Amino acid sequence: MGAGCLRKVPMDRRKFLQTLGLASAAAGLSSAGAACARSAAQKPAGDGRSRVALVTDPGVRRGEEIDAKRVERLLRATLEKALGSANLAGVLPADEVVGIKLNCLAGRPLSPALPLVEALIKILSDAGIPRERVIVFERGERDLRRGGFTPGEHDGVRYLGNDSAGAGYEEEPEISGQLGSCLSRILTRRIGAMINLGVLKDHSLAGLGAGTKNLYGLIHNPNKYHDNGCDPYLADLLAMPVVQKRLCLTILDGLTAQCHGGPGFSPAHAWSYNSLLASRDVIALDRVAWDVIEERRKQTGLPPLERENRAPRWLRTAASRGLGTDEMIRILVLREVLS
Amino acid sequence: MKRREFFALGAALGGGPWPATGAEHPRKDPPRGGTTLALDGERQFWREAAHYQKLPESRVECRLCPRRCQVADQENGWCGVRLNERGTYYTTVFGRPVTIANDPIEKKPLFHYKPGSLTLSLATAGCNFECLFCQNWEISQFRPEQIPARYGFVSPEDLVELAKRQGSRSLSFTYAEPVVFFEYALATARASKAAGLPGVMISNGFIESAPMDELLQELGAVKIDFKAFDDKFYQRQCRGTLEPVLRTMERIRKAGVWLELVHLTVPTLNDDAEQAKRLCGWVLEKLGPDVPVHFTRFHPTYKLKNLPATPPATLERQYDIARKAGLRYAYLGNLPGHEGENTRCHGCRETLIRRVGFTVLENRLREGKCPKCGEKIPGVWS
Numbered sequence: 010m011g012a013g014c015l016r017k018v019p020m021d022r023r024k025f026l027q028t029l030g031l032a033s034a035a036a037g038l039s040s041a042g043a044a045c046a047r048s049a050a051q052k053p054a055g056d057g058r059s060r061v062a063l064v065t066d067p068g069v070r071r072g073e074e075i076d077a078k079r080v081e082r083l084l085r086a087t088l089e090k091a092l093g094s095a096n097l098a099g100v101l102p103a104d105e106v107v108g109i110k111l112n113c114l115a116g117r118p119l120s121p122a123l124p125l126v127e128a129l130i131k132i133l134s135d136a137g138i139p140r141e142r143v144i145v146f147e148r149g150e151r152d153l154r155r156g157g158f159t160p161g162e163h164d165g166v167r168y169l170g171n172d173s174a175g176a177g178y179e180e181e182p183e184i185s186g187q188l189g190s191c192l193s194r195i196l197t198r199r200i201g202a203m204i205n206l207g208v209l210k211d212h213s214l215a216g217l218g219a220g221t222k223n224l225y226g227l228i229h230n231p232n233k234y235h236d237n238g239c240d241p242y243l244a245d246l247l248a249m250p251v252v253q254k255r256l257c258l259t260i261l262d263g264l265t266a267q268c269h270g271g272p273g274f275s276p277a278h279a280w281s282y283n284s285l286l287a288s289r290d291v292i293a294l295d296r297v298a299w300d301v302i303e304e305r306r307k308q309t310g311l312p313p314l315e316r317e318n319r320a321p322r323w324l325r326t327a328a329s330r331g332l333g334t335d336e337m338i339r340i341l342v343l344r345e346v347l348s
Numbered sequence: 349m350k351r352r353e354f355f356a357l358g359a360a361l362g363g364g365p366w367p368a369t370g371a372e373h374p375r376k377d378p379p380r381g382g383t384t385l386a387l388d389g390e391r392q393f394w395r396e397a398a399h400y401q402k403l404p405e406s407r408v409e410c411r412l413c414p415r416r417c418q419v420a421d422q423e424n425g426w427c428g429v430r431l432n433e434r435g436t437y438y439t440t441v442f443g444r445p446v447t448i449a450n451d452p453i454e455k456k457p458l459f460h461y462k463p464g465s466l467t468l469s470l471a472t473a474g475c476n477f478e479c480l481f482c483q484n485w486e487i488s489q490f491r492p493e494q495i496p497a498r499y500g501f502v503s504p505e506d507l508v509e510l511a512k513r514q515g516s517r518s519l520s521f522t523y524a525e526p527v528v529f530f531e532y533a534l535a536t537a538r539a540s541k542a543a544g545l546p547g548v549m550i551s552n553g554f555i556e557s558a559p560m561d562e563l564l565q566e567l568g569a570v571k572i573d574f575k576a577f578d579d580k581f582y583q584r585q586c587r588g589t590l591e592p593v594l595r596t597m598e599r600i601r602k603a604g605v606w607l608e609l610v611h612l613t614v615p616t617l618n619d620d621a622e623q624a625k626r627l628c629g630w631v632l633e634k635l636g637p638d639v640p641v642h643f644t645r646f647h648p649t650y651k652l653k654n655l656p657a658t659p660p661a662t663l664e665r666q667y668d669i670a671r672k673a674g675l676r677y678a679y680l681g682n683l684p685g686h687e688g689e690n691t692r693c694h695g696c697r698e699t700l701i702r703r704v705g706f707t708v709l710e711n712r713l714r715e716g717k718c719p720k721c722g723e724k725i726p727g728v729w730s
């Protein structure tokens with residue numbers, strides 16, 4: 010347990026603030042902290058394509074449960090493919106508090122798996138980011154609980170909702186395109202880097218409730234931005250400088266995925282996909298996720314999302330603004346099946 | 349909050365007018381930050397919603413307002429206060445006011461309804477519009493779980509009891525948007541009517557006919573924010589539409605419930621004379637000359653901070669247009685001390701009620717009639 014360790018070592022002021030998750034707050038909002046070690050939203054492979062890893066481990070479950078060791082191995086393999094190395098120090102700014110944004114709306118059966126979150130925290134630790142510099146967060150404490158997480162501090166890691174004491178939202182709305190929202194103070198003041206940990210699933214309005222859609226948990230009023238299949242609002246949110254600055258990596262939990270009936274859990278449309286996806290380009294990642302969802306829909310006799318008038322058009326909008334890549338020809342999909 | 353503590357709140361409510369800043373503003377608590385209630389705590393405010401339709405695959409369609417949100421399992425409607433849980437639709441704000449105050453009725457503003465009286469005023473979180481100039485956006489544009497439930501569960505009966513203890517003569521659903529807390533407002537209006545305290549609704553009027561008709565059976569008065577006589581304004585500035593609002597105003601008149609209108613005049617967006625003429629013409633034709641229309645002053649706020657406050661001359665021009673159009677009772681608002689706050693007899697122009705801000709300085713009406721010419725003045729005066 011790292012918690013005791015940090016408490017015993019005398020700290021300078023910066024380190025002290027970091028462990029409180031206040032380094033960014035202390036540095037101010039707009040230009041706080043170092044940006045993720047990447048250029049804008051594009052994270053090209055050597056040939057200019059965005060890298061998306063899609064790695065499967067058919068043996069990741071032990072019975073109904075996710076095997077902690079196997080999921081850690083799976084995550085390492087996925088990161089290795091997406092980033093060229095499983096060492097997250099290469100993509101996260103040094104000395105910043107790292108936020109892991111979950112998506113627990115659907116409850117435990119379709120939220121990021123607990124062993125997966127724990128594996129990610131361990132990998133962060135290996136990269137020199139101690140548990141005390143990690144905040145796992147969600148829209149509200151209620152969402153965390155629904156996903157099986159208990160708000161509060163556990164072994165040094167803080168689990169927070171935007172409604173947790175000391176969290177909340179910024180006082181004034183930030184305008185970006187057609188979107189105007191008060192941003193989560195966890196995002197703006199308590200973390201310097203964010204790993205977006207969503208779920209591979211369908212969304213009744215946005216078409217896809219995977220990577221980009223998970224960012225709606227960063228604003229106070231997502232209910233106002235579901236019109237027109239969330240287009241252009243998702244792109245507007247992704248374009249916000251503070252989001253661009255913090256968002257370093259997106260991982261999708263596809264251990265259990267769902268091709269229809271989202272964002273809530275619909276057992277009839279969920280399946281054990283036993284896979285993880287990751288990319289530094291959230292739009293490219295969602296583009297690949299869309300294909301996975303469509304493939305499963307086809308297999309199970311469901312019509313394409315387009316026919317239900319809910320194809321994720323916002324992907325095109327985001328890509329046209331340079332926020333990522335939505336053309337498969339410009340995406341390098343790195344697949345692997347672990348044995 | 350325990351029952352005794354809740355009623356002890358009475359002292360904190362003050363029983364008097366808020367500072368006459370011009371804008372109707374609720375008691376503000378910073379809604380952001382601070383834990384609200386645990387999951388189970390929030391559930392006490394859930395009631396199955398009225399006016400919705402179940403759809404396949406655990407989806408629902410809300411039929412409370414013309415937005416008719418289709419909502420998937422675990423999602424909120426557009427207003428943020430209605431939630432689909434496994435195919436059952438819930439209001440999540442029954443008994444969950446986020447602000448309660450004992451206001452002068454003039455603050456609503458209602459000028460022809462029990463002048464000089466106090467009205468116990470409350471709101472929950474949420475709204476089915478998003479006006480870029482919303483003065484109360486800190487409650488209307490947030491979801492309930494984002495605003496501390498400072499009073500705990502407050503039943504309709506608790507509100508009636510509090511109103512009686514506070515000397516209120518009505519109970520107002522106001523500040524944010526009562527349409528979205530329909531179930532709570534309806535139950536409270538029923539309880540307060542039974543106790544002899546009429547319910548008052550301060551609304552954008554963006555509601556379906558069936559729920560509005562239910563409310564109208566219980567209410568004593570309604571004030572509608574008539575934002576513009578321009579559908580584009582409704583779409584761009586409020587994210588709503590005009591037509592349902594027109595329909596609601598006509599229904600209120602037909603039901604014989606007292607109605608007043610407010611037009612917040614925003615520089616360059618809805619302040620042109622032609623639009624004012626069309627608006628007044630519509631009011632005259634569809635609602636009649638006796639419906640008071642308040643032209644009120646805009647102050648920059650929320651997402652509309654790049655415009656100046658409305659010049660008084662613009663409001664005075666609107667006032668003249670209304671009078672020339674044949675509307676008998678035009679008023680100016682958010683201009684404390686202006687002559688346009690006073691009520692004058694439509695027959696002889698005698699000043700009947702003098703006001704400054706929300707305070708009635710003098711009321712010369714005699715049994716609802718002008719003391720000089722004897723003309724009956726439309727309104728509810730006692």
Ligand code: SF4
Pocket residue numbers: 410411412413414415416417424425426427428430475476527528
């Ligand atoms: S009341 Fe709310 S949920 Fe219902 S239709 Fe209107 S905005 Fe949608």
